[in-house]
Amino acid sequence: MSEIEYTAKSRKAFIIKISGTEDKMLKENEIMIGWSKVSGLLKEGLTKKDFRELIQKQYFPKETSKRRSGQIAGDMWRFIREIAIGNFVLIPAEKGFFIGRVSSLASYNEMKIFNDTAYRRKVEWLNNKNPIPLEKTPPELQKRLKTIQSVIDASDLYQEIEFTLRIA
Numbered sequence: 001m002s003e004i005e006y007t008a009k010s011r012k013a014f015i016i017k018i019s020g021t022e023d024k025m026l027k028e029n030e031i032m033i034g035w036s037k038v039s040g041l042l043k044e045g046l047t048k049k050d051f052r053e054l055i056q057k058q059y060f061p062k063e064t065s066k067r068r069s070g071q072i073a074g075d076m077w078r079f080i081r082e083i084a085i086g087n088f089v090l091i092p093a094e095k096g097f098f099i100g101r102v103s104s105l106a107s108y109n110e111m112k113i114f115n116d117t118a119y120r121r122k123v124e125w126l127n128n129k130n131p132i133p134l135e136k137t138p139p140e141l142q143k144r145l146k147t148i149q150s151v152i153d154a155s156d157l158y159q160e161i162e163f164t165l166r167i168a
Contacts, residue, residue: 012155013088036118075150080106096131
């Protein structure tokens with residue numbers, strides 16, 4: 001793969017609603033996501049359907065609809081499988097949002113099941129760990145940051161994210 005192809009494919013960004021607190025996230029240089037009682041999602045070879053089935057079994061065993069487990073499985077799939085080392089992550093916060101660059105694969109910390117933050121990724125925080133005010137961002141990015149979904153791909157806004165980092 002040429003350097004140009006690599007750069008184009010690696011220019012990805014995701015918006016993540018984290019589990020835990022901003023203080024913990026910044027102190028530990030990690031992002032976290034919930035649904036911690038499902039411990040096997042890091043296994044190689046699992047499909048999105050496998051994710052949905054494991055989540056359904058653990059959290060919604062009496063529901064006949066798989067709608068909720070499907071939504072959660074999509075979020076978990078993106079957090080574990082689609083986000084790559086080097087990708088940007090944007091974390092909405094009370095006073096704007098934080099931007100980080102992912103520096104590890106997803107991991108599972110059994111000691112964090114109780115506070116529902118077992119699934120984690122290491123992050124290098126940009127902008128000196130300071131939140132970026134929404135007013136300093138292009139309108140398309142502001143709108144996307146207000147999503148209710150837990151993990152969404154925002155790669156189509158990569159240029160807007162880079163612009164926001166430069167002016168921050």
